[in-house]
Amino acid sequence: MLPAARHQAIVDVVQRERVVRVSDLAQQLGVSLMTVRRDIELLEEGGKLERIHGGAKLPGDASTHEPGFEQKSTQLTAEKRAIAVEAAAMVQEGMAVGLSAGTTTWALAKELVDGPPITVVTNSVRIADLFHHAASTSPARFSSTVILIGGQRTPSDALVGPIATSALKQLHLDVLFLGVHGMDAQAGFTTPNLLEAETDRAFVAAARKTVVLADHTKWGVLGISSIASLDEVDEVISDPGLGSDAQRVLQDRVGRLRLASALGQPA
Structure with a gap:
């Protein structure tokens, strides 16, 4: 999978799940943990997501948002x-x-x-x-x-x-x-x-x-x-x-x- 396609796949998962683990992304995408971590860093720099320990979440998830x-x-x-x-x-x-x-x-x-x-x-x-x-x-x-x-x-x-x-x-x-x-x-x-x-x-x-x-x-x-x-x-x-x-x-x-x-x- 090309980096651009992988980045979009990660963004899609985060938008759907709101919170996702590095290990789960690595397994889904068939790449290493290090690759996913680098991808997350780049996506955070672009404002697409926010890094958390062990994973990523939607950027600036509102303090009043209440998932079902x-x-x-x-x-x-x-x-x-x-x-x-x-x-x-x-x-x-x-x-x-x-x-x-x-x-x-x-x-x-x-x-x-x-x-x-x-x-x-x-x-x-x-x-x-x-x-x-x-x-x-x-x-x-x-x-x-x-x-x-x-x-x-x-x-x-x-x-x-x-x-x-x-x-x-x-x-x-x-x-x-x-x-x-x-x-x-x-x-x-x-x-x-x-x-x-x-x-x-x-x-x-x-x-x-x-x-x-x-x-x-x-x-x-x-x-x-x-x-x-x-x-x-x-x-x-x-x-x-x-x-x-x-x-x-x-x-x-x-x-x-x-x-x-x-x-x-x-x-």
């Missing part, structure tokens, strides 16, 4: 599954567990469906549907309780706003697993939706322990509204693609950082 659930659910599936498996091991029978909306928390919900009986509190339509399907198809082995709070629906299928926030203020959770749009040393954990930020802050206030589930592409991404600062969170579970600088910041600021490797991949 379907789009996000096809991205970084192996990393999200590894993070979900790590998080699921923290859940014990009888716990009251908060699951905020998001594709990584949805991956966690899939792990919890066959887990010990717990009470799940969520503002995610997708997560509630997942548990409802499990209860209706296998009622004999499904014994968890699911509470879906109400509210205004977002593009990511979260229920947010005053109704959701008011409901959460009445609850007490053992642990909250929080999905985020981005994480940053100064801004902390952020979302592109103002109402979702308010609801997520209520989730954090209701929980004795908050665990953020975020793959490595979330580092350096800024949503318009902050949910919590780094030091307000007890734990972050990410993946080994997280850059060394990001790891140092998180290890210094959050209670604990864990990197979950996908099955068959080294940590």
Whole structure:
């Protein structure tokens, strides 16, 4: 493939996926990692994309842009599954567990469906549907309780706003697993939706322990509204693609950082 055609192919993938890894591009294009990195550098100079650790994203992706659930659910599936498996091991029978909306928390919900009986509190339509399907198809082995709070629906299928926030203020959770749009040393954990930020802050206030589930592409991404600062969170579970600088910041600021490797991949 000629360089011009390869560059256009990379731009097409980034425009479609919004975030893409160097390793995935190299495999798709049949070239070396070094070649893809050089291509990304040239394309960034031309304003076609923006480099991030281990990949590239759309340039200047707006802080209020909110991708839909379907789009996000096809991205970084192996990393999200590894993070979900790590998080699921923290859940014990009888716990009251908060699951905020998001594709990584949805991956966690899939792990919890066959887990010990717990009470799940969520503002995610997708997560509630997942548990409802499990209860209706296998009622004999499904014994968890699911509470879906109400509210205004977002593009990511979260229920947010005053109704959701008011409901959460009445609850007490053992642990909250929080999905985020981005994480940053100064801004902390952020979302592109103002109402979702308010609801997520209520989730954090209701929980004795908050665990953020975020793959490595979330580092350096800024949503318009902050949910919590780094030091307000007890734990972050990410993946080994997280850059060394990001790891140092998180290890210094959050209670604990864990990197979950996908099955068959080294940590």
